[in-house]
Amino acid sequence: GAVVSQHPSWVICKSGTSVKIECRSLDFQATTMFWYRQFPKQSLMLMATSNEGSKATYEQGVEKDKFLINHASLTLSTLTVTSAHPEDSSFYICSNSRGTGGPDTQYFGPGTRLTVL
Amino acid sequence: GQQLNQSPQSMFIQEGEDVSMNCTSSSIFNTWLWYKQEPGEGPVLLIALYKAGELTSNGRLTAQFGITRKDSFLNISASIPSDVGIYFCAGLRLGGSNYKLTFGKGTLLTVNP
Numbered sequence: 001g002a003v004v005s006q007h008p009s010w011v012i013c014k015s016g017t018s019v020k021i022e023c024r025s026l027d028f029q030a031t032t033m034f035w036y037r038q039f040p041k042q043s044l045m046l047m048a049t050s051n052e053g054s055k056a057t058y059e060q061g062v063e064k065d066k067f068l069i070n071h072a073s074l075t076l077s078t079l080t081v082t083s084a085h086p087e088d089s090s091f092y093i094c095s096n097s098r099g100t101g102g103p104d105t106q107y108f109g110p111g112t113r114l115t116v117l
Numbered sequence: 118g119q120q121l122n123q124s125p126q127s128m129f130i131q132e133g134e135d136v137s138m139n140c141t142s143s144s145i146f147n148t149w150l151w152y153k154q155e156p157g158e159g160p161v162l163l164i165a166l167y168k169a170g171e172l173t174s175n176g177r178l179t180a181q182f183g184i185t186r187k188d189s190f191l192n193i194s195a196s197i198p199s200d201v202g203i204y205f206c207a208g209l210r211l212g213g214s215n216y217k218l219t220f221g222k223g224t225l226l227t228v229n230p
Contacts, residue, residue: 004159032215043205043220044160057213093159097216105150106218108159 006109021079023094029074030096038091084116123221138224139190146208149189
């Protein structure tokens, strides 16, 4: 399968700070990237979908000003959690797709564990 | 939003036993997918099902796409300790200009040697 990397793999920060998470597609050009959030013992919930060169589309209930997504190239997307609070502590996972995320399937990164103190 | 009902939530079995888990939805999906997630990792695709009624195998894993397109099951035969993990079903449908995955809540599988 395709290789997707995330950096950092884990991060601990103080409340009020901003954290940037990178998602890289290492062996193919990802037209579409997806960001998911997973709370402990919960399922993955789609936060937003980003297409290279255009604004991200956020799911209902996800604050676009708090979770800034930049998909500046076909191999890199970033998620910035602004003014993080303890309730933002979660496992953030990206996935990449060559197309629109369709039946050619999405390839998931290893995730980033965010802990906000 | 859309939710998938996945059951059971957890299973504790002995090595060598067969396992079955399933997902149901009130809505139709174009594609059903089954993933496995291990602690601190992202999900890894196990099986993808593209047509209603389709039965697909991947080694000891077998999955079927329900004929109504609203359900799917995953079977694992002759379980081994490395089968331990959380198994998620996911439904794929077109939402706007992109496809979107909706995940079930997962089945935590524990295999006792």
